[in-house]
Amino acid sequence: MHEKASGAIHIGIGGWTYEPWRGSFYPEGLVQKRELEYASRKVTSIEINGTYYGSQKPESFAKWRDEAPDGFVFSLKGPRFTTNRRVLAEAGESIERFFRSGVTQLKDKLGPINWQFAPNKQFDPDDFGAFLKLLPASVDGLSIRHVVEVRHESFRSPDFIALACEHDVGIVIAADSEYPQIADVTTSFVYARIMGTTENEEFGYSNHDLDQWSQRAKTWAAGGIPQGLKTVAASPPDVQAREVFLYVISGFKQRNPAAAISLIERVG
Template sequence: MAPQAAASIRVGIGGWTFEPWRGPFYPAGLPHRRELEYASGRLTSIEINGTFYGSQKPESFAKWHDETPDGFVFALKGPRYATNRKVLAEGGASVERFVTGGLLELKDKLGPINWQLAATKQFDPTDFEGFLKLLPASHEGRRLRHAVEVRHDSFRVPELVDMARAYGVAVVVAGDSKYPQIADPTADFVYARIMGTAEDQELGYSPSALDAWAGRARAWAAGGLADGLETVGGAPDKAPRDVYLYVIGAGKVRNPAAVQALIERLG
């Protein structure tokens, strides 16, 4: 058998436009129009939150592609119109509009899509599986990767893990968060959002916490489980997995510093 390709680890922030980053992260005098260019030169991924709130033009996706370096990858938040609804399985039209709305203009910089559910949305196995069936495996010959961010404790059951694995969809790992933690790998990639940064920490996290998260990313990439995180299902296969880790913490002004510290630890 041919050796399996090594997994990649990408670490980033949510969005790139945030006024308090001007100074601590963005240099004084940097034009706002160049902030994405600057951020993408120092981070390895960004999760685009604007796609959650409204549709974007194909030209915007193309522009973001052109402003970022080779090897950079975007994650996209799926639109709330598809996920913030009583019956998830009825969101097919919204899913289709999003997938066909120009995101392929990101080309090789298109990473996973995060479908974030409302915090009040409870686990209904039939409806949840109906939603998973709506997520296309590909579009115009381009493979699509999907992650689902569940935020209600009712999802912390083995049935959820089994279902996600059956459809090859990642369950977003909530780190240092008020949301339920389901750190079971369920796809050929892991999608984590960590939310424990603090403004009084120069790097957002303590050195030991940064070491721990870097170690977890390495463990996932090697096909293992992450130390110190809660799982609810059976053991996954041990194949290498690409890792997408986003620092989305409450101490938002420190998030870019935390990402850069993690990238440095990961080499």
């Protein structure tokens, strides 16, 4: 009997420039310009947050690509100027400007784009559907994957799940946080952000919780649906394999690298 194939599991943190990591995650004396080089050899993915707050330069994306090792993947947060607007259907120019900023310089190290919405942004099926229609499937010959991070309870709707499936867009699975959890799988990959690290755990989470999250990642990668997460619609049938992106974000941020490294060890 053949073992079921599994997709790649990428586990990491949000950003790499954080002063409290110096001396705890980063070795004493490591120069700041070498922090990405160091971090990208300890975790297997990083979600870049700076793209949410402002435009980056093509040279920056190329530099980040070259500093990270082969097989490393960067996810990017889409700009807030795109998602923090009343009418999402009018975001076309903002989306184009983002991709013109040099995103594709990451080449094969480009992971999904996370479009994060404000907690007070409610689900409007027509407007949200129009936004999803604007997201490009490819740019400069590079396939682009998209995921939406919605934070209002109104998105816990079968209509939202259907829209995400129709446009082949993933939904961020928020966990251990105050945000609504929508663990429905709507595309060929899974994107989870776990936000529950605490100061009193050496590795941010207890061993039990780290075991549980690593098992969930392996279940997703093998095409299954983990138990104990909140979904909206009926689960899709198992697929052959899925790529998984799991980020340890927020919580007690100083512990996040330790949690991510512990998860990487557990998934093997």
